[in-house]
Amino acid sequence: MPVVIPVAAISIVDAIAHDLRERLFSGGLSPAAALTETDVAGSYDVARPTAKAAIERLVAEGLLVRGAHKTARVADLGPIDVRDIYLARAYLESEVVRRLAAARSVPAEAVRANADIAALTNDTPLAVVEPDMRFHLSLIDAVGNERISKMYRSLVSEVRLCMTRVQTLKLLDTSMIHDEHERILALLGAGDGEAAARLLDDHLARARERLAAALGGTADPAAG
Amino acid sequence: MPVVIPVAAISIVDAIAHDLRERLFSGGLSPAAALTETDVAGSYDVARPTAKAAIERLVAEGLLVRGAHKTARVADLGPIDVRDIYLARAYLESEVVRRLAAARSVPAEAVRANADIAALTNDTPLAVVEPDMRFHLSLIDAVGNERISKMYRSLVSEVRLCMTRVQTLKLLDTSMIHDEHERILALLGAGDGEAAARLLDDHLARARERLAAALGGTADPAAG
DNA sequence: ACGTGAACACTTGTTAGACAATATTTGAAC
DNA sequence: GTTCAAATATTGTCTAACAAGTGTTCACGT
Secondary structure, X not given: OOOOOOOOOOOHHHHHHHHHHHHHHOOOOOOOOEEOHHHHHHHHOOOHHHHHHHHHHHHHHOOEXXXXXOOEEEOOOOHHHXXXXXXXXXXXXXHHHHHHHHOOOOOHXXXXXXXXXXXXXXXXXXXHHHHHHHHHHHHHHOOOOHHHHHHHHHHHHHHHHHHHHHOOOOOOOHHHHHHHHHHHHHHHHHOOHHHHHHHHHXXXXXXXXXXXXXXXXXXXXXXX | OOOOOOOOOOOHHHHHHHHHHHHHHOOOOOOOOEEOHHHHHHHHOOOHHHHHHHHHHHHXXXXXXXXXXXXXXXXXXXXXXXXXXXXXXXXXXXXXXXXXXXXXXXXXXXXXXXXXXXXXXXXXXXXXXXXXXXXXXXXHHXXXXXXXXXXXXXXXXXXXXXXXXXXXXOXXXXXXXXXXXXXXXXXXXXXXXXXXXHHHHHHHHHHHHHHHHHOOOOOOOOOO
């Protein structure tokens, strides 16, 4: 019996949306930068409706913003948005660790991701972002819920957009992140969901306040 | 100083998407029914690209499904989807009640919605759906988080789509729903988040299994 | 009769060009 | 310098069209 090899023939709109997303995440597009439909159409050499569709997709994802008859702009997420996003993350993720702990389930992929963090030598300051995201995503994906994974991915993409604005900042202490992750995993294996959720909340709150402060907000650990 | 009166000049695409959604929820469109772009364009007397945009919006919301070069169809959500949706609801909502209880916050709108449920005389069997949704939505909205509210609303719209398929079924016992809501609100005021979350989980699990069973699934209270 | 394969119709993906409606900017008048 | 009006830029929508993919029919050969 032949094995099915999954291939995806992505459409032009998909390709443009994907590339715009990459440019957004790599900082190629500054916050509040204007993205007219004609510009996008011109730079990819496609028709305007095609560019329009790609832009509208990113607007739906929250990466771009635009009002009626206004040109789309890169979302400039401030401290308020950061707190909104991280609170949503905390809601989803702390409930996830509660239920993972109840099943004493320690996702293998999360362990791997955290090992990758430990293995980091001093590269660029934000080399830790990728394995860190992978750690948190693997916790979410471990529950195997399509819609939860999709919602969380949407939040992660907004976080990545924020991060492009603080590339220079020294936000994150790699070893501390690793240690906290390790403790969370241990609590999952021990079945202590309460403690794991509490620790995760602290972990996210710390990251949130650093990011919010870097984006010009005042320190406000209780905000949310 | 003149008071600002907020008006929304919705676009044609918005209007069509809205109307299609209503038709979806009112059962005017059967599950798995085909919705070609030309048909939609013809029935609203607009150009095909306009209809296309409306269809793509509903596809993004999960109300329609479509593959590349295939005609869009009404999503026919089965027991598996119901469990996926309700588990996502439970994750969001049980964490919400935990945190509402921690603040001993009892949302006034939730109290109102539950009073509306109690005031129901025997109308159509699914007259309870609207105030029930409103009860749960008001709990979510009480935390004042933009992204959580948006995610939850997306889940609710999928639930509504499921419900249109079981209109005839006697799914819900009004007084039981009211009582359970009442107990949840009481636990919020008492600050007992654990108990409130547990009760809410049971409440949603019951609704989930009734809905899943009505959609042809086998009883499986532990699924998810 | 049955499976094969080619022609066909249907649908979607994408493009081009155009016009109207709305925002934004420029410029001129006071 | 401020304010109003014209010019420009941009988006929303339409018409028409072609290309490409999907599903179906139907004749054909075995």
